[in-house]
Amino acid sequence: MNGKILVIEDDVEIANIIQSHLTRENYSVNWSSTGKEGLEDFKKDKYDLIILDIMLPEIDGFTVCKNIRLVSNVPILILSAKKQEVDKVKGLKLGADDYITKPFSLMELEARVENNIKRYKGYNKKTDDNSIWTYKNGLTIIKDEMKVLIDDKEIELTSKEFSLLVVLAQNEHKVFTKKELYENVWNQDNLEGNNTITVHVKGLRQKLKDNVKNPKYIQTVWGTGYKFIGEKMP
Structure with a gap:
């Protein structure tokens, strides 16, 4: 297995496409459909990467990103229809590692997922920040x-x-x-x-x-x- 990923996305079609593609590439993928559910699922398991939408029900993606970053250095890849530079800057300042706008290429998404997970696993091996x-x-x-x-x-x-x-x-x-x-x-x-x-x-x-x-x-x-x-x- 290449890594465990949590997709927090309210669009069922997009979530299914991401889950199917990354599963074929030997990733384990879980899906949450709301911000609140995403935070709850994040706390239940250990993940190597979070794919996060911004416009989510209950709790928006920016708040989810901020809350995850307070307790974990897991890579967060924002996937959003928000294309304005101000939104990208806000996401990155809140601790996101990467930002892709919709519509997106599955090949590009896969490459960014792979690179972020490699950096994360390499960083964790070099640090003493254990549990x-x-x-x-x-x-x-x-x-x-x-x-x-x-x-x-x-x-x-x-x-x-x-x-x-x-x-x-x-x-x-x-x-x-x-x-x-x-x-x-x-x-x-x-x-x-x-x-x-x-x-x-x-x-x-x-x-x-x-x-x-x-x-x-x-x-x-x-x-x-x-x-x-x-x-x-x-």
Whole structure:
């Protein structure tokens, strides 16, 4: 198998054409028809490349791109009918690796898919950015297994608490607003009040034994949100 690809595209005909062609070229291809479904499917599996439309139901492609890039360096290839330069620039600034406009050539798409996946796999081999993150003060996050340990003892987190921790830890010292955390962890952009994030952060801190007044991991940025301040072990 040459790689695993997630196609996030609401046009059934286009999605079927892409899926059929890339499957013949020995790629494993999954398809999501909405932005929300795409984010959910992305979190369930490991992919080597995302093919992403911009004009999607529920959550638009720009937001999907931004949310994926916060937690992963997987290549994102935008495939869109939006041909304006401003849209291309916006997509690339949000973290997309490539941009193809519709209508498109399957041969060109295949070539870009192949090149992006080769770069991604080569980059991952050269880096130490694996799925196990170890910090001072006893915290270990095993991302692929969805496990968190304190002083080598596993602690039980809910799926939302784990996702919240990963988003913060993977972007250490970046300040997230409550709205941004809600969009990333709940895959929704309609934050109903601030209590949801507050409650989950409080529960996460309790399980990590993280004192809000003297935090080791999650620091409150008053009036804005939260950031991860854990110090990684060399």
